[in-house]
Amino acid sequence: MKYMLLMHGVEEHEDGDDLAGTAPEAGATAHDEEEPCWMPWYREMTARGVGLLKGAMLQPSTTATTVRASGSEVLVADGPFAETKEQILGFDVIECADLDEAIHAASRHPVAQNGGVVEVRPILAMS
Amino acid sequence: MTDVQLAVTDAFRDEWGRVVATLIRMTGDWDLAEECAQDAFASALSSWTASGIPERPGAWLTTTARNRALDRLRRSKTEAAKLQEVVALNVPGEAPPADDSGVSDDRLRLIFTCCHPALTLEARVALTLRTLAGLSTAEIARAFLVPEATMAKRLVRAKHKIRDAGIPYRVPPAHLLPERVGGVLGVLYLLFNEGYSASAGEDLLRPDLTAEAIRLGRLLARLMPDEPEVAGLVALMLMQDARRGARLDSDGELVSLEDQDRSLWDTAEISEGTRLIEAALRRQRPGPYQIQAAIAACHTEAARAADTDWRQIAMLYSELGKFVPSAVVALNHAVAVAMADGPAAGLSVVDSLAAEGALDGYYLLPATRADLLRRLDRRAEAADAYRAALVLAPTEPERRYLRRRLAEVAG
Known part of the structure; x- marks a missing residue:
């Protein structure tokens, strides 16, 4: 099955830092300064047979634009869909056997390990 | 009741969960499994009347339900893939495969799936009662004092989540087992308590639910x-x-x-x-x-x-507090201390609990204080505490008990 892991967490505003603010620093400093924070997770998942199909970190929600279309009119507004303390920080699309595997993948993700929340959503299969 | 009716009733109690659990494994379709199990029990009545009660009613029911499922899947061409699955699995007398846990009983798969933490607690309880215990949607709705339509919706939503979110139909592997067993036990104990000390309504006891919880608990103890x-x-x-x-x-x-x-x-x-x-x-x-x-x-x-032996009980509550660090356990510990060492000792424990504020709004806190104050013959304070408890008590018999005690100290 395919699942999207949606990362929710509090954004770091002061230094304009993105997901790196909520991601572990250890991975970046221990061995390889260039290694992104999610690499250990990626290796762990690959070893378990969990496929990582796509993933990205997002620019902070201050860069978001909300679009609504009403008939021929397009309504554009600055800011995210919902002004909440926790915003979407990024996402990963994984492929694994079942929800238990997806829950495990989410629990090991750097965002979850650093106080963020991961929403696990099954992707609708197109047949 | 005729012998056949009696045999079908017995078989329903003993075999419903097993038939449904096996059919779910074979077809992967929870609704189909339930419907076919229902059909099998319905046809048992006429078939057993005509040709006698089979030696192994459970096997007869499982075979009949499986054949019914095959028929229905054959008729629905869009489910050709499912049919292949069923045909592949359709080996008579075949034992279900053991998974990682080494456990092969389908009912154990069923209960772990029903009690999966990705479902809401209400859904876990309802699904367990419906699929494993065989209670009807109407019976479950009555037990939990919700309209039948609400309960039906809850069950449908839970079954859809199992299917669409890919909740696995299995006994969890060893590393997940302790946590998941705890979850299953939590559902059974909630069921028991809902029957034993109804959380709402006029009746204090709903024995059907306690009996079901014990029956399912015994089953789980046999399987594990x-x-x-x-x-x-x-x-x-x-x-x-x-x-x-x-x-x-x-x-x-x-x-x-x-x-x-x-x-x-x-x-x-x-x-x-x-x-x-x-x-x-x-x-x-x-x-x-x-x-x-x-x-x-x-x-x-x-x-x-x-x-x-209150000293032993006080010791056990303090042990329990290490596993369940809850204010309610601490309150029970205080009561045991009061019984072992006198009401004054208990009262000082209760008062320090009250000061922590974790039990605000829980009627047993003022009720316990009131009882200890009554034993210390501090009647005016006891009366105040009984009044505070009365406001918070959830069911009518509990309120009547408190009113009786209040009359004693105020009179």
Whole structure:
């Protein structure tokens, strides 16, 4: 099955830092300064047979634009869909056997390990 | 009832869960499994009347339900893929495959799937009662005081989530097992408590739910003989249920443990519970249910209330607090201390709990304070505390008990 892991967490505003603010620093400093924070997770998942199909970190929600279309009119507004303390920080699309595997993948993700929340959503299969 | 009707009723109690569980594994379709199981039980009545009660009713029912599922899948061409699956699995008398856990009973798969933490607690309880215990949607709705349509929607939503979110139909692997067993036990104990001490409404007891919880607990204990916490929960439920006949007086009033007529306690349940908890504790892997069962055993072992070993109970509550660091456990510890060392000692523990504020809004806090103050003959303070408890008490019999006590100290 395919699942999207949606990362929710509090954004770091002061230094304009993105997901790196909520991601572990250890991975970046221990061995390889260039290694992104999610690499250990990626290796762990690959070893378990969990496929990582796509993933990205997002620019902070201050860069978001909300679009609504009403008939021929397009309504554009600055800011995210919902002004909440926790915003979407990024996402990963994984492929694994079942929800238990997806829950495990989410629990090991750097965002979850650093106080963020991961929403696990099954992707609708197109047949 | 005729012999056949009786046999079908017995088979329903004993075999429903097994038939549904097997059909779910074969077809992967929860609704189809339930419908075909229902059909099989319906046709048993006429078929057994005509050709006699089969030697193994469970096998007859499973085969009939499976054939029904095959028929239905054959007819629906869009489900060709499913049909292949069924044909592949359709080996007569085949034993279900054992998974990582080494357990091969389909009912165990079913209960772990019903109690998966990705479902809401209400959904877990409802699904367990529907699919494993065979209660109808209407019966479950009545038990939880919700409209039948609401309960039906809850069940449909839960089954869809299992299918669409890919909740696996299996006994969890070893590394997940302790946590998941805890989740299953939590559902069973909630079910028991919902029957034993109804959280809402006029009736204090709903014995159907307690009986179902005990039945499912026994089943789980048979299927998982190496889990002492499972035996601990069954022992706990049995020993609490044993006191059922003495909990209410002839007017439906609540009788406190010390005032209960102990000759009304169910000795068969007590000895079964005692046997279970003693065997479980010998495994030296204590847990919260085993400790609570040991506490219940301290009560049931005492021939008179005055013989109760409160020092042992106080010690057990303090052990329990290490597993379940909750204010309610701390309150029970305070009560045991009061019984062992006197009401003044208990009151000081209760007052420090009240100061922490974690029990605000919980009626047993002022009710316990009131009882201790009454024992210390501080009547005015006791009356105030009874009044505070009355405002918070959730059911009518509990309120009547408090009003009676209030009249004693205020009068």
